[in-house]
Amino acid sequence: MSVRGLGVALVAVLGLAGCNGQAGPPKFDTGPVRATCTTTIVADTVKRVGGERVQVETIMGPGVDPHKYISGSGDRKKLDNAHLVFFNGLHLEGKMADLFEKNHDRWRSHAVAGTIDHAKLRKADVDGGEHDPHVWFDVQLWKSAVEVVRDALVGLDPTGADVYRANATAYLKELDDLDKEIRAKLDTVPKEKRVLVTSHDAFGYFGRAYGYDVIGLQGVSTASEVGTAQRQGLMKTLGERKIPAVFTETSVPDDGLKAVLDDVNSKYKHEVRLIGGDDALYSDALGEPNSPGATYPGMIRHNVNVIVSALSR
Numbered sequence: 001m002s003v004r005g006l007g008v009a010l011v012a013v014l015g016l017a018g019c020n021g022q023a024g025p026p027k028f029d030t031g032p033v034r035a036t037c038t039t040t041i042v043a044d045t046v047k048r049v050g051g052e053r054v055q056v057e058t059i060m061g062p063g064v065d066p067h068k069y070i071s072g073s074g075d076r077k078k079l080d081n082a083h084l085v086f087f088n089g090l091h092l093e094g095k096m097a098d099l100f101e102k103n104h105d106r107w108r109s110h111a112v113a114g115t116i117d118h119a120k121l122r123k124a125d126v127d128g129g130e131h132d133p134h135v136w137f138d139v140q141l142w143k144s145a146v147e148v149v150r151d152a153l154v155g156l157d158p159t160g161a162d163v164y165r166a167n168a169t170a171y172l173k174e175l176d177d178l179d180k181e182i183r184a185k186l187d188t189v190p191k192e193k194r195v196l197v198t199s200h201d202a203f204g205y206f207g208r209a210y211g212y213d214v215i216g217l218q219g220v221s222t223a224s225e226v227g228t229a230q231r232q233g234l235m236k237t238l239g240e241r242k243i244p245a246v247f248t249e250t251s252v253p254d255d256g257l258k259a260v261l262d263d264v265n266s267k268y269k270h271e272v273r274l275i276g277g278d279d280a281l282y283s284d285a286l287g288e289p290n291s292p293g294a295t296y297p298g299m300i301r302h303n304v305n306v307i308v309s310a311l312s313r
């Protein structure tokens, strides 16, 4: 065999070998479409657009922090088995970003946040990425995720194109209404009290879209360390601006915030309420199936109701 021939043979063998003897994504003939999604927020979007034509698998369940998630072999199976793979992108899935890059040809993978004009993204240094990945907190921005899902489904399964397009159009309209509804609620909080303090910096797009100052104790990723300067800066803001409440998140431990509140209380003689328990905000993951945060619109409404009620006191 010539050197060139040997090379071709090697490429063929390596290409076929993979991990499970699979060279590329499974062939799709007729439905249902098997879609594997990283986060519950992405999965909810795929369910809304795909309806009954799509079976959705989710890698990270309710309350799971995507920044620190390390995938296991069970996840590989779900990904290999899927006709379509959807992830958030923008390095939200910090430890999985590499996996998606390296397996570009192995899976039909789509970053749902991947088509947003970079000019509309917030700059941030996050787990190897350059932009803040929490785009779902601006409802208008999240609409582009719906379009990515719609186009991927139509591309794979043209027989269902009318269904996917109709579902997406109805959902986009619902999101427009949701955006108006929450904006009206958030506008009722007095301007000087529009400050949202949370464990990690997930709400930057929310603040920008709806006119709130946003401060996260941790950076944009939960994998970053909390420095003394950050802690002191937050204490000062809480104490001097007399901010009535700070918010815990369902997917992040709240001990860091608790420690800051004790210090604010002793140094500034100002008591800040820690909003948690059933009122904890959903940040990077939806809630359990029967909770108020079980769906994306439910999560957004829950957060807004909690924020408005705590800051209006």
Ligand SMILES: [Zn+2]
Binding pocket: 067, 134, 200, 201, 202, 220, 221, 222, 283, 284
């Ligand atoms: Zn986050």
